[in-house]
Each structure stands twice: as C-alpha cells, then as structure tokens.
Amino acid sequence: MRSYVPNTEPERQAMLKEIGLSETEELFSDIPRNLRLSRPLDLDKGKSEIEVRRIFKAFAENCESSMPVFRGAGAYRHYIPSVVPKLSMHSAFYTAYTPYQPEMSQGMLQAIFEYQTLICQLTGMDASNASVYDGATAAAESMLMARDIKRRRKILYSAGLHPDVQETLKTYARFAGMQAVSVPLFKDGLTDREALVKELKDSAGFILPVPNFYGLIENQAEIADLVHEQDGLLISYLNPISLGLLKRPGDSGADIAIGEGQPLGMPLSYGGPYLGFMACKAKFTRNLPGRISGETTDADGNRAYVLTLQAREQHIRRDKAASNICSNQMLCAITASIYLAVMGPGGLREAAVQSTQKAHYLAEKISSVKGMRLRYPNTPFFNEFVVDSDRDAKKIDKLVKDRGLIGGLPLSYANKGDNGILYCVTEMNSKSEMDTLISALEVSK
Amino acid sequence: MNSRSTIPLLFERSRKGRKAFDLPPIDVPKTEHPIPAGLTGGEPPLPELSEVEVVRHYTALARRNFGVDDGFYPLGSCTMKYNPKINEEMPSLFEDIHPLCDFETAQGALDMMLGLEKALCEITGMDKFTLQPAAGAHGELTGLMMIKAYHEANNQHERNIMIVPDSAHGTNPASAAMAGFKVLEIKSAPDGGVDLEALKAAVNEKTAGLMLTNPSTLGLFESNIKEIAQIVHGAGGLLYYDGANLNAIMGIVRPGDMGFDVMHLNLHKTFSTPHGGGGPGAGPVGVKKGLMPYLPKPVLAEKDGKAFFDYERTMSIGKVKSFYGNFDVLVKAYAYILSLGGEGLREASENAVLNANYIQKKLSGTYHIEHDRLCMHECVITPGELSKYGIHTLDIAKALIDRGFHPPTIYFPLIVKEAMMIEPTETESRETLDAFVDAMLEIAEIAKADPEALHAAPVTTPVGRPDDVAAARKPVVRWEENE
Known part of the structure; x- marks a missing residue:
C-alpha cells in the first residue's frame, strides 16, 4: 500500500498522547457508533507505482488513439508546441490554490491578468474573466449574463451551435426559469434571418456560433445589426484558432465573446479538461461570472495584481451572486496563454490558414469521389465541412477506421437520421493522410 | 533587504518580428481566397516573443507563486494535500483520444471511468455517480437540479425552498439560486451544529431539501445527523451532502449511510488531484437509487462486459457540460485511489x-x-x-x-x-x-x-x-x- 503520510506509527502515537488520547478511534468519538462503517472499505489493496502504471497502461492499450484524426466537432487536434505543457506543469502553478493571498500568488495573478488580456486581444473585447469550465458552460453563463443585463427571460440560440452546447443551455435555462429558443438554419447552413427577426422581440440576446458546428462562417456584423435593432445582445461563440484569420467579434458588433478554448494548446483527452473563455465589452464587465484579476498597487506604489470585483461572487454575495462558480479551469487558461505567447500573431494566423487551406483541399477531393457531395457548396467554411452521400455514414466510418484513420463524425450524433459526415482538418493532417482517406472513400462501398 | 520587485508583462516584452512558433510548409495546392474578404480580419494583436523569452517569463512567474510543493498550505476547506507525481503522468496515456470516437475506440477510457465510479460508490455509500461536473460548485448545481427534477416528476412543484445553514460554503446558496430554488438560511446552534428546533420550524410542504457539509465548516461532526435526516425526509425533502470535507471521514463513515440522497465530491481536494491554481477540478455527483433517472446525460453503462454511454434517458436533467467531464482529473483521482486502497x-x-x-x-x-x-x-x-x-x-x-x-x-x-x-x-x-x-x-x-x-x-x-x-x-x- 502506498502512503503519503510522513509520520511514523510511533510519531502518531506521541501526537495522540499530546492531545490526551490513547487511540486513533477516539478522534472520531463525535460520530455515533451505529453510523460508522463497521468493515473496511471494499476496495483493492493499495498498489505500488509499478502496479498502478501497469493498470493505466492496460486501460490505454484498450483504446485505439494513435490514428490520424479527421474529426473535430468541438474538440480539435492542433499542434501543441513542447514548451506549452512543460511550462504549465510548473509545480508552483499546478499545486497552488486559487490566489486568495495575493502577496504570495503574484505569479498566478499576473498570469491570469495576461490571459485576460490575450483573450481580449483575440476577440476584440475589453474585459475577460479567468475562465469557466468549458465552452458549453460559457454559453450557459452568457445566457444568464444576458438575462441580468437586459432583464429579459428569453434567449435565442442558433441551431448551428454544437449539440452539447445546445443541450447544456437547455438544462441551465430550464432551472433558471428561462426560455431558450432555437433559431433554425437556412438552407445555406447559416442562420435563418427571417426566423431570427421573428423571435428577437423581448429576447435578451442571440448566441451565434462562428464558425458553426457545420464549419460555416456567419456574418457577425449583419447579425449584430438585426439583434441590436431589437435591443438584444449578440453573443458570439467562437473557435479561437479561427480568430487567427476571421474578423474579431469585437470588431463586428458582438457584445459578448465566448467559446471553447481547447484548441489553444490542450490535448483531446477524451473531452477534458478544456477551457471556457468569456469576454465582453467594458460596460458588461461587472456582469461577468467568476474570478477576475485586476491591476492595482501596494502601499509603496509597486504594481500588484489581486482578485477583483469580488462583490459579484458567491463567497460574498451567496444566493445573490452572478454565478455559483468557484473553481474554474485556471491551469488550462495558463496553458492557453502560453500557447498564444508561443504562436504569436503570425503563428495563430499560420495555424488558421493551414487548417483552412487543407480543409478546402480535402473538401474538393472528397466531393470528386463518386456519390459524395458537399452539403453547403456555396457557403464559406473554416476547417470543417459536411459531406452527404448515398452510402451509410456509419458504414463509411467503419471502413475508414479499418484503414487506420478516425474519419469524420457521422452526423447522427447531432440529429437522428442525419446521414451526413462532418470532416475536420487541421495543420496536423498531412497530405498523405488525406490521400489515404480519399482512397479509403473511393474503394469503400 | 528589499524583496519588492515587479516583472514585465508578456506584452511589455514583445518586440516586433520575434517568433517562437514553427510549422512545416503547407503541403497541399493552394485554394485562392477560400473565405470572402469581408469575413476575414488582420492578424490578432498578440505579443511577439522568442521561445526562450516565453520560457523565462513563465519561469519567473512561477517563482512568484506558492504551491503545496513549496511548503505548508493549511487552507481550510480546500484540502491542500500533497499531489503525488505519478498521478500527473497517467493522463498523457489518453491524450489523443477524441471525445466523439466510437465506444470501441475508447473502451479503455470508459473502463477507467467505470472503475472510478464504482470506487466512489463504495467510499461514499451512494448507488451511482455521474463524473460529468467539472468542479464542486458545478456538482452542487447538478445535484440540486436533480432534486428539483425529482420533486417535479412527483408533482411537487411547490417544493422550491432549499434550506442552507449559515455556516455553509458560499457556493451552496449560490448553486441553489441557480437551480431555481429560494434559499432559506437557518442559524446554527451555539455548538456550531444545525439547530434542530430551527430546522423543525423551517421545514414544511415547500421544503425541497437541506444542504449540509458534514463535518461542518467549523470542522465539527454533526452528531445529530440521523435526527436531521428524519426531520427533512419527514417533511418530504431531500438531503444534499457537500463533499468538501470528506477528507475527514473516508473509511470511517459514509454520507450514504448518514441518510444523504445526493452528494458531490471534490476530486481535487479529497482525492489529491491538484488544484491547478484554481482549477481544473472535478465534482462527481453521487445519488441514491431513487434519483438515478435524473442523472445528467449520458450515463456510463455496461452491457456484455462492454462499457458505453447511454443517451436514452427520458427523465434526465440533460447535459451540464460538453462531453463527459474533466477526464484527466478523473484519471489522477483513480490513480490515487488505486495507490492507497481502502x-x-x-x-x-x-x-x-x-x-x-x-x-x-x-x-x-x-x-x-x-x-x-x-x-x-x-x-x-x-x-x-x-x-x-x-x-x-x-x-x-x-x-x-x-x-x-x-x-x-x-x-x-x-x-x-x-x-x-x-x-x-x-x-x-x-x-x-x-x-x-x-x-x-x-x-x-x-x-x-x-x-x-x-x-x-x-x-x-x-x-x-x-x-x-x-x-x-x-x-x-x-x-x-x-x-
């Protein structure tokens, strides 16, 4: 059995004696006897490091994770420079708690302040929080922000949002007593503007994914005008890598910018931990949920950082707080900061351009495969696209996997009965991988 | 000696033209203007640094921060125990698994989650866990939504009051409000425990439940827990256990045996996954049988020795986040449990x-x-x-x-x-x-x-x-x- 308790048995006995006890059991005398567990926990005996390693290796070997991936759909495999995990795993970061004592946590507080700035630079916004759990909960929190800002209990969201994000929004809305209304997509795969305008009256805002789940790029500026005409907020839900190339939401009239930050240096890791980012225009800063680091000075005028605007938070406001969030995804936010610092403006641009270019190459190749066609051939897309075909999507998926590739996502995940496949390409996918995929699609019947 | 110092921000270190990234040249024929000009923008105004500057910057920031590896960190209610190093290594074995690959491809990851779930059930005396919530407060919110769904399914729509002692963590009342409850705060007795008389006076046909931390935030075990459970259950309410203080009672007494119906754990506290300077954590939620239908989607299940996610859950509260939880954190917690054993x-x-x-x-x-x-x-x-x-x-x-x-x-x-x-x-x-x-x-x-x-x-x-x-x-x- 592994033990991380330093004190030896004699030391423990001596300590017990100092408290005036003779047996460990006496420490628990407040717990009624008839409640106590009268047997040992029914768990395996503790294991050595070697044994633990073997167990996890066996779990990992029972997964097939070394294949090239053409699947995104909310979780993207981008290149993670070696520096990123090396630096974020500094023990002074990962073994720390939330920086409640600023004098001994200046490193973390400055790192948060820098993260907030990077997210603002990326989105064109004025203020950012220190993160929430993931993109889906960022969307849910932004819905509550919009409710509080506009004092309206109806929120609109695009049917082009990631299905998990839609599901999460609906859950939060139900319990917050809000009405979350889906705005359908037009046949070009973008927001049906007529339907949007119909629903906008008395809505707190509209959550618009850019690019959307199907990879398609919306015109935020035009949608923003429609939303603002009815005094609603435009909330843009973003893929941060795409911001290396696309117009920033802050420059396109969006009021709040949120999204899933996983592509910024986090591995796929079967779905988490990822990073929910949230940024907004200055006038909504006090409506942001969660931790925020702010700049101030100490008594001698030295620049210093502290957790600020805490009057919004649960430990002060309790049931009147902007949100219940306490722990967030701080280390993931640091990871994203390091990623952005390493990539810089040129690197982020390059990752976005390569993803776009390669996706367009693959889209063209696939649409030349007999019986396969793009679902939205005339709509601009970033690095994902939908392919329809006469063959069964699940069967194609299986055949591609037999060739050693994780292919696109069968869209039955999002909509029952949808036989499309959503492909994703990043800078990680080489031409030869794509050519292998094409040949698999060509021969598979 | 003057210890005071400031270090420049990333942005103040930036110099035009510096770079730290390196990608291979693009290997496919170029598509001209794949995206219309009206939708694209300039390069985002991020800082420009060389690799060594990024490394020195974050190393300098780390020197200005204090973690458990630096020294004693007795932050009450946060359980800042040592974070074993092997636990940090295990998640990298799973880092390339896409969350939307088929179950067969991810079978080992699912098996790991099943193993963790079963261990948590044994440690707490609950019947089933969801590993989806990302943190303690997120677990509270999830558990409270389930309590609401339970009452609604039983046609008890008027049960909208959640009782919270005045000694509770701030997340308790905040989570209750987010789940759509009205919060009724009750004063603690002079001994720091729940005031039984105050509780009796507080419960009625509008009571949805009581949230309790045991041991309490005063570090004291609530000896009257059986009576408290009787009072709350007797009034038709449910008992919620805030697992922040579970580190006091593992293998000694279990929330499931004390009468709690729903609970969350903080894996980043009790099970030693690090706090990461504020996160990521994980806040699995455990329930007794009667609440299982309301668990968030998808629910981890097993058939013919194969693990899979079950989405066909008509009574479920729905999803509370993307995918299945903070998977890496779950790996670390399970490594910890396997190392220590019961x-x-x-x-x-x-x-x-x-x-x-x-x-x-x-x-x-x-x-x-x-x-x-x-x-x-x-x-x-x-x-x-x-x-x-x-x-x-x-x-x-x-x-x-x-x-x-x-x-x-x-x-x-x-x-x-x-x-x-x-x-x-x-x-x-x-x-x-x-x-x-x-x-x-x-x-x-x-x-x-x-x-x-x-x-x-x-x-x-x-x-x-x-x-x-x-x-x-x-x-x-x-x-x-x-x-």
Missing part, C-alpha cells in the same frame, strides 16, 4: 484528523479555539485576546507569509468573527506542524510587544498588501498599449 484512504483520514487536533491543541491557550472540543480534519480559531492589541486575523495571515507558510482560510466560516480555518491535511510531518505552531506563537508574542510590525507584514514578498479597494473602484482588468 486501508490507505482510511489512514489518510485518520491522520488528517490527528494533525488538525494536534495543531488545535498546541494553539489553545494562545489563540481562542471557537469550539473547544475534538475537531475533525480542520479547526477554527480566532485571535481572541490578541484583538485588544489591535491585531486582526489579516495581520496574522500576512505575518505567516513572512515565515514561509501559506495562511489558513481567513474570515470564513462567516458565523465566526475573525475566523482562521486551519486544515493541515495528512501529508504534513510533525516537524512541519511544529514549525507552523511555533510561527503562530511567535506572531502572538509580537502582537503584544510590537503590533505595528505585524501591520507591515508581509515584508518578504515581491509586493506588499495590494490596494483592493482601488482595484475594484477603477478596475483595470487587461493591459493596454497606451498604458
């Missing part, structure tokens, strides 16, 4: 409680012990007599920093004025506890002889006490070019 978990709790009592005993006489009896895994003290020298809890905390210790949680629980909540955890040696006690006793002496010296603390840190009032009055939450 016996080791009990040993951890025993020593956590022993260490807390040892500190409480050694500080009694100098500091005021709020409830002078055996405590569980943490104790709550106040400056007591030292107040008359004009010394506050904040001064003591800052003086501890100068002595190389992270201060305890301060000014919480709210029901104790000038509270210091000390949670040493089991992974501290007797010498460390003694050194901390000596520092506390020395600070008490200085408080009497030279209180001004304490008001100046900390003096050994890069900055002195920051001006929070100014920070909040005119918030500067990002760097700007023209600064």
Whole structure:
C-alpha cells in the first residue's frame, strides 16, 4: 500500500498522547457508533507505482488513439508546441490554490491578468474573466449574463451551435426559469434571418456560433445589426484558432465573446479538461461570472495584481451572486496563454490558414469521389465541412477506421437520421493522410 | 533587504518580428481566397516573443507563486494535500483520444471511468455517480437540479425552498439560486451544529431539501445527523451532502449511510488531484437509487462486459457540460485511489484528523479555539485576546507569509468573527506542524510587544498588501498599449 503520510506509527502515537488520547478511534468519538462503517472499505489493496502504471497502461492499450484524426466537432487536434505543457506543469502553478493571498500568488495573478488580456486581444473585447469550465458552460453563463443585463427571460440560440452546447443551455435555462429558443438554419447552413427577426422581440440576446458546428462562417456584423435593432445582445461563440484569420467579434458588433478554448494548446483527452473563455465589452464587465484579476498597487506604489470585483461572487454575495462558480479551469487558461505567447500573431494566423487551406483541399477531393457531395457548396467554411452521400455514414466510418484513420463524425450524433459526415482538418493532417482517406472513400462501398 | 520587485508583462516584452512558433510548409495546392474578404480580419494583436523569452517569463512567474510543493498550505476547506507525481503522468496515456470516437475506440477510457465510479460508490455509500461536473460548485448545481427534477416528476412543484445553514460554503446558496430554488438560511446552534428546533420550524410542504457539509465548516461532526435526516425526509425533502470535507471521514463513515440522497465530491481536494491554481477540478455527483433517472446525460453503462454511454434517458436533467467531464482529473483521482486502497484512504483520514487536533491543541491557550472540543480534519480559531492589541486575523495571515507558510482560510466560516480555518491535511510531518505552531506563537508574542510590525507584514514578498479597494473602484482588468 502506498502512503503519503510522513509520520511514523510511533510519531502518531506521541501526537495522540499530546492531545490526551490513547487511540486513533477516539478522534472520531463525535460520530455515533451505529453510523460508522463497521468493515473496511471494499476496495483493492493499495498498489505500488509499478502496479498502478501497469493498470493505466492496460486501460490505454484498450483504446485505439494513435490514428490520424479527421474529426473535430468541438474538440480539435492542433499542434501543441513542447514548451506549452512543460511550462504549465510548473509545480508552483499546478499545486497552488486559487490566489486568495495575493502577496504570495503574484505569479498566478499576473498570469491570469495576461490571459485576460490575450483573450481580449483575440476577440476584440475589453474585459475577460479567468475562465469557466468549458465552452458549453460559457454559453450557459452568457445566457444568464444576458438575462441580468437586459432583464429579459428569453434567449435565442442558433441551431448551428454544437449539440452539447445546445443541450447544456437547455438544462441551465430550464432551472433558471428561462426560455431558450432555437433559431433554425437556412438552407445555406447559416442562420435563418427571417426566423431570427421573428423571435428577437423581448429576447435578451442571440448566441451565434462562428464558425458553426457545420464549419460555416456567419456574418457577425449583419447579425449584430438585426439583434441590436431589437435591443438584444449578440453573443458570439467562437473557435479561437479561427480568430487567427476571421474578423474579431469585437470588431463586428458582438457584445459578448465566448467559446471553447481547447484548441489553444490542450490535448483531446477524451473531452477534458478544456477551457471556457468569456469576454465582453467594458460596460458588461461587472456582469461577468467568476474570478477576475485586476491591476492595482501596494502601499509603496509597486504594481500588484489581486482578485477583483469580488462583490459579484458567491463567497460574498451567496444566493445573490452572478454565478455559483468557484473553481474554474485556471491551469488550462495558463496553458492557453502560453500557447498564444508561443504562436504569436503570425503563428495563430499560420495555424488558421493551414487548417483552412487543407480543409478546402480535402473538401474538393472528397466531393470528386463518386456519390459524395458537399452539403453547403456555396457557403464559406473554416476547417470543417459536411459531406452527404448515398452510402451509410456509419458504414463509411467503419471502413475508414479499418484503414487506420478516425474519419469524420457521422452526423447522427447531432440529429437522428442525419446521414451526413462532418470532416475536420487541421495543420496536423498531412497530405498523405488525406490521400489515404480519399482512397479509403473511393474503394469503400 | 528589499524583496519588492515587479516583472514585465508578456506584452511589455514583445518586440516586433520575434517568433517562437514553427510549422512545416503547407503541403497541399493552394485554394485562392477560400473565405470572402469581408469575413476575414488582420492578424490578432498578440505579443511577439522568442521561445526562450516565453520560457523565462513563465519561469519567473512561477517563482512568484506558492504551491503545496513549496511548503505548508493549511487552507481550510480546500484540502491542500500533497499531489503525488505519478498521478500527473497517467493522463498523457489518453491524450489523443477524441471525445466523439466510437465506444470501441475508447473502451479503455470508459473502463477507467467505470472503475472510478464504482470506487466512489463504495467510499461514499451512494448507488451511482455521474463524473460529468467539472468542479464542486458545478456538482452542487447538478445535484440540486436533480432534486428539483425529482420533486417535479412527483408533482411537487411547490417544493422550491432549499434550506442552507449559515455556516455553509458560499457556493451552496449560490448553486441553489441557480437551480431555481429560494434559499432559506437557518442559524446554527451555539455548538456550531444545525439547530434542530430551527430546522423543525423551517421545514414544511415547500421544503425541497437541506444542504449540509458534514463535518461542518467549523470542522465539527454533526452528531445529530440521523435526527436531521428524519426531520427533512419527514417533511418530504431531500438531503444534499457537500463533499468538501470528506477528507475527514473516508473509511470511517459514509454520507450514504448518514441518510444523504445526493452528494458531490471534490476530486481535487479529497482525492489529491491538484488544484491547478484554481482549477481544473472535478465534482462527481453521487445519488441514491431513487434519483438515478435524473442523472445528467449520458450515463456510463455496461452491457456484455462492454462499457458505453447511454443517451436514452427520458427523465434526465440533460447535459451540464460538453462531453463527459474533466477526464484527466478523473484519471489522477483513480490513480490515487488505486495507490492507497481502502486501508490507505482510511489512514489518510485518520491522520488528517490527528494533525488538525494536534495543531488545535498546541494553539489553545494562545489563540481562542471557537469550539473547544475534538475537531475533525480542520479547526477554527480566532485571535481572541490578541484583538485588544489591535491585531486582526489579516495581520496574522500576512505575518505567516513572512515565515514561509501559506495562511489558513481567513474570515470564513462567516458565523465566526475573525475566523482562521486551519486544515493541515495528512501529508504534513510533525516537524512541519511544529514549525507552523511555533510561527503562530511567535506572531502572538509580537502582537503584544510590537503590533505595528505585524501591520507591515508581509515584508518578504515581491509586493506588499495590494490596494483592493482601488482595484475594484477603477478596475483595470487587461493591459493596454497606451498604458
């Protein structure tokens, strides 16, 4: 059995004696006897490091994770420079708690302040929080922000949002007593503007994914005008890598910018931990949920950082707080900061351009495969696209996997009965991988 | 000696044209203007640095931060125990698994989650867990939504009041409000426990449930828990267990046996996955059978020896986040549980409680012990007599920093004025506890002889006490070019 308790048995006995006890059991005398567990926990005996390693290796070997991936759909495999995990795993970061004592946590507080700035630079916004759990909960929190800002209990969201994000929004809305209304997509795969305008009256805002789940790029500026005409907020839900190339939401009239930050240096890791980012225009800063680091000075005028605007938070406001969030995804936010610092403006641009270019190459190749066609051939897309075909999507998926590739996502995940496949390409996918995929699609019947 | 220093921000280190990234040249024929010009923008105005500058910057930031690996961190209610290194290595085995690959491809990951779920059921006495919630507060919200869904499914729509003791963590009332409940706060009894009479008076046909931390935030076990459960259940409500303080009772007593219906765990506290400077954590939620239909989607299931996610859940509250949870954190927690085994978990709790009592005993006489009896895994003290020298809890905390210790949680629980909540955890040696006690006793002496010296603390840190009032009055939450 592994033990991380330093004190030896004699030391423990001596300590017990100092408290005036003779047996460990006496420490628990407040717990009624008839409640106590009268047997040992029914768990395996503790294991050595070697044994633990073997167990996890066996779990990992029972997964097939070394294949090239053409699947995104909310979780993207981008290149993670070696520096990123090396630096974020500094023990002074990962073994720390939330920086409640600023004098001994200046490193973390400055790192948060820098993260907030990077997210603002990326989105064109004025203020950012220190993160929430993931993109889906960022969307849910932004819905509550919009409710509080506009004092309206109806929120609109695009049917082009990631299905998990839609599901999460609906859950939060139900319990917050809000009405979350889906705005359908037009046949070009973008927001049906007529339907949007119909629903906008008395809505707190509209959550618009850019690019959307199907990879398609919306015109935020035009949608923003429609939303603002009815005094609603435009909330843009973003893929941060795409911001290396696309117009920033802050420059396109969006009021709040949120999204899933996983592509910024986090591995796929079967779905988490990822990073929910949230940024907004200055006038909504006090409506942001969660931790925020702010700049101030100490008594001698030295620049210093502290957790600020805490009057919004649960430990002060309790049931009147902007949100219940306490722990967030701080280390993931640091990871994203390091990623952005390493990539810089040129690197982020390059990752976005390569993803776009390669996706367009693959889209063209696939649409030349007999019986396969793009679902939205005339709509601009970033690095994902939908392919329809006469063959069964699940069967194609299986055949591609037999060739050693994780292919696109069968869209039955999002909509029952949808036989499309959503492909994703990043800078990680080489031409030869794509050519292998094409040949698999060509021969598979 | 002057310890004060500032270091430049990333943005102040930026120099035009520097770069740290390197991608291979693009290997496919170019598509001209794949995206119309109206939708594209310029390069985002990020800083430009070389790789070595990024490395030195973050290394410098790390030097200005304090973690468990740097020293004693007795932050009450946060369980800052040592984070074993092997646990940090295990997640990389799974880092390339896409969350939307088929179950066969991810079978080993699913098996790992099943193993963890079963272990958590045994440790807590609950029947089923969801691993989806990302943190303790997220677990609370999820559990409370399930309580609401349960009452609604039973046509008890009027049950919209959640009772929360005044000693509770701030997340409790905040989560209850987010789940759509009205919060009814009840005062604690003089002994710090739930006031049974107040509880009896509070429950009625509108009661949805009671949220309880046991041991409480005062570090005391609620001996009347059976009576409390009877009162709440008798009125038709459910009992919610806030698992923040589970480190006191592993292998000794289980929430499921105390009468709790729903609970969350903080894997980043009790099960030693690190706190990451504020996250990521994981807040799995456990339930008794009757609440299983309401678990968030998807639910981990097993058929013919194969694990899979079951989405066909008509009574489910729905999803509470993307995908299935903070998977890496789950891996680390399971590695911890496998390492310690049942016996080791009990040993951890025993020593956590022993260490807390040892500190409480050694500080009694100098500091005021709020409830002078055996405590569980943490104790709550106040400056007591030292107040008359004009010394506050904040001064003591800052003086501890100068002595190389992270201060305890301060000014919480709210029901104790000038509270210091000390949670040493089991992974501290007797010498460390003694050194901390000596520092506390020395600070008490200085408080009497030279209180001004304490008001100046900390003096050994890069900055002195920051001006929070100014920070909040005119918030500067990002760097700007023209600064």
